[in-house]
Amino acid sequence: MIQRKIILIMMMAYITGMYASPSFYIKRLSVIAKSIELVLPDTLKPAQDYDNVWTYKGRMLRVRTNDFGDVVHIGYKLFDHQLASHYTPREALDFIERYALEQDLDIDKEAQERKKLADNVKCTQGSLSMLAKVTPDTPVTIDKIEHRKFRVKWSLGAHVLEFYFPVDYQSIIGANTIELEEVFERNIKRVLPIIDDNLLVDWENVKVVHSGNLLIANEGTYLNDSIRSDIFLKENSVKRTLILDSKMPVYSVKNILLTGVFPDEIPLRLTIDCYGYRKKQVDDISLQQFIGLCQLEKCEMYVGIKTYNPEEITAVVFALNREMAYNHVLSVRFPLGLLQGESISVTGTVYTYIPLQNVTEKFFTQDLNN
Template sequence: MKFFANIIAAVLTLSALGGPTAFGAPVLYDADCLERMVDALDYDLDQQYAWDSADTTLMLEFKKRPVRIDISDGRVVHVGYRMFSDSQREHMPYRQVFDFLERYALDAELPVKRVKSVGTMLAEDEVTCSESGFSRLRSYASDSTLLLSVADIGGRRYRVEWHKEDTPVYYIEFPIEYELLHGTSMPENERRLVADIQAWKGSRERVDTLTSREELVPIYRKNYYILPGDSYLLDNLTSNRYYMLTEDSDSLFVPIYTRDYPLESLATLLVTGTLPNDFSFEMKVDGYNMLPTVTVPVNAALDYFRSCGCVPFFGVGDFTDPVATCYLVMRNPSEGYCHLMRVTANVSELDSRHGTMACRLTPYIPMSRVASLFDD
């Protein structure tokens, strides 16, 4: 028997991009838990709405409380109680926090058979809150008279607080962990990651140029310039980029991209992800699933990681000409993980800008464990 057949659905279209609605097309979900939640709400998206290329928010009710279903590019990306205003979402860079709290609060109240009680779930997920309890989250989050603050505590936990003037009235804390924030498992993450990289169409190739010497550090013995970036874990794991003067200018700098400077070229190619090339990754995922090796354009893969909020750091593991073994760490502190890519490239292919690079990808490593991978 279906529950809550009297759910009221009012469609609020925020924007529609890329053409007409594609009625009858299957609805895709960013996570398995989102599909399960929509099913528990007794709301049949496949029958009532489907999107080909649209950004839409559906507003409905559950237990007389507002629920939002967010769709982006035809995929359901969020399901949860509507606890945070559009203004808060627009002006505070914590969408992953808002989505988590809204989804978690709704999921705790859905009419599904539970293996664990809500209290056990909170304890195992290391979610803590004020003495008034988790059930009070919705009322405080929906109180427009309270001030809201979100804090990152040492890169390990988020703390969300509501204040009455200067007095805290409620807080909730939880780990910065990708699986918790998105309600997913690691096998699901791996499966979706490979599929999303293969389907990604967002790459925009361009050649980076610089006109300001002030940003660059000259390396005279190498006859090039460095645009210094940050380092991560190790001094030689950096986001540095390498540049040379153009032949007919004393002020225009272009990225190094030549066999004459193989490691600097690889660093700039993989850190920027925007230099024109026809390189492909032969990508193998090391993880829980026995996923097949896939071939993906280098720039498209790097562009996908950047679109997810990852920042790249490059280091050299070994170089025996012409084979270079490099490491590319894609770091996403706001969601608590790194992707580690071990890339093997034949540098003799740099001048032709065409070839394949072997890539072993270890995805979604918790940031607390990344340092141990470089102990040796």
């Protein structure tokens, strides 16, 4: 995939470095903090790993914030700083540390959820009670079977603790479908849209294939050959630039949907298709904010064009997070008057955090309502 130059923190609308009070990414973390009487200061900085400040029952805690400044993790410090800062996906380590801490808690309201979570953890050597002996210095290996499960294995002297847990985003994050939909809505409003292609990619150094007078970058497919990540460029004696031309609407719309690059913000009338056959309208956001949020979540972007006529293009955007095995799927109607300078909104319906096994070609072939 094309490597972004942009520093992700630049994409945040509300980061100031100081917050009136710490916010929790999900409700579960607020419950944990209350249970262990963890009082966090109002000076937590975005994208910070606090692993040498607080303790619980004599064990060091790790508290981590995300790029928005939310508290995104509370757990026992089980991994050294070097491993924790370099391992991807970081959410897997967070799950293990939070899970170990939750074994020491007695939260009545969370009892059933913890049982469900525990049922997803399969211990194959030793017992989970051995987590109490794990420290950041304990030798550990972590393996991932793509899209299926993680395996963690500690060597505790003559004994071994090994367990598996599935690559299931809801369990790993600790939030159900409804809360994840709320998280998506909250986050998309906080992303600062980036529209300048020079901020996003060094197009001069992107590998391309030539097709006539076109340069095609980042060639790849998803689900079928019609759903692609191709980005179309033109080149002159000075530099390469994205094609954004009303005379080349299909190439231009694909470029916009994959990168968000356009001279202006594009208003997006977005409907979130919610759990329980509910629909939620999100106002006052832009297409660039949706794309920016997907980039922040390290998603790969793919686009399939469904229909094309002189008035509009309909398309489906797939934002694929391979590490956490989920997709966002956005079905959009893109009025071509936008390419001619008209002030028009794109309309779309998004399905958020869909497990990979639930994403099929039907999302592209069916007639999705927008």
